[in-house]
Amino acid sequence: MTEPGDDRADRWSALLADFERHLSAELGRSPHTVRAYLGDLRGLLDHLAETxxxxxxxxVTLLRSWLARLHDRGVSRATLARxxxxxxxxxxFLHRTGxxxxxxxxxxxxxxQQRTLPAVLDEEQAAAxxxxxxxxxxxxxxxxRQRAVLxxxxxxxxRVAELCGLDVDDVDRERRTLRVRGKxxxxxxxxxxxxxxxxxxxxxxxxxxRWLVPTSGPALLLGARGGRLGTRTARRDVHERMAAASSGDDTAPHGLRHSAATHLLNGGADLRSVQEILGHSSLSSTQIYTHVSIERLTRTYNRAHPRA
Structure with a gap:
């Protein structure tokens, strides 16, 4: 950062460290979100230092000027929203702490944000x-492991992070359920x-x-060295398995999430149930999948109906 003076730099560093603890311990945000937020705020404090x-x-005036500068630099709407x-x-946090x-x-x-319809596999591609x-x-x-991940x-x-965070005890074999810790x-x-x-x-x-080591702990899925499976390796598992499929579709883990939601709705599941399964806090996040289903239904109608 470019704060003028060592004292200010120290104060701001301490403030960000307090905020990091607030995000992790009090709000329970994921490490990825914490890193992203801190990176964003360092940019804001750089802008503040320049003033x-x-x-x-x-x-609000200073905050808007910062966002306007980012917009002028071509930062995407999604990044600005974050x-x-x-x-x-x-x-x-600053207001609460005085x-x-x-x-x-x-x-x-x-x-x-311009919400685009998520790319999904059809049922035949998923089965393949x-x-x-x-x-x-x-x-x-x-x-x-790759088969289990897929x-x-x-x-x-x-979500792939939720998958990697599963422990052995999170699997209820009798009821065939998973206990998932979400956002x-x-x-x-x-x-x-x-x-x-x-x-x-x-x-x-x-x-x-065969991969279990004394330091593996309760992790359900392991890497080759016995540690908990990381999200990057899990994504690679999915890409490799999808590339090997006869359909040739290169689908990321989030594509499987989109596909699962769409296929549930296509099969008659109600929106509230799909919301609960996906762990969406807002029903509006789940409703995008109804658009996917309607779009597919419209294509089928246009192909099949003689007066479409």
Missing amino acids: GGGVADLD RVAAVRVFTA HLDRDPGPLLAAPK AMDTAAADDDGSPLAL EVLYATGI GGKERTVPLGQPAMAALERWLRDGRP
């Missing part, structure tokens, strides 16, 4: 990917289909014990 002001000078979210949490007399965050409007993973299962720990992500629609530390129970449960059972019986 010669201090934290007490943060008001920075507005970070600032709102930060100014609320650093600001008023909280300017609520006066800051987030740019409207699962069948290919089963056919390529040679009994090695890697093959067993099956569980598609069966449940959970903000919120827990939910997600049903698990029979093929996914079978893939997990094989991993637990024949794969995990």
